[in-house]
Amino acid sequence: MDDPLFEGYTCIKGRQAETRKRDDFLEWVVNEEDYRAGLGIQSALASGANTEFVFGRNEPGNQMFHRWVDDLVESTPVTNRKGH
DSSP: OOOGGGTTOOOOTTOHHHHHHHHHHHHHHIIIIIHHHHHHHHHHHTTOOOSOOOOOTTOHHHHHHHHHHHHHHHHSOOOOTTOO
């Protein structure tokens, strides 16, 4: 099978179709569910109704991003405009 998904990888014979099906499903989930949910959340944030948000166990990327931002903000010295 000549498929760019597998370029540079050695696949177990006969597993390409299964892998392609899984890849297509994950692409559908991201496009149809994740992006839609994210857009809905972003529009709800504009209401200002919530001041705190809890990320679920299945959202480690979001958790790590916010920890990184917190660490960066805490370790960055604040200076005035003149640099003092």
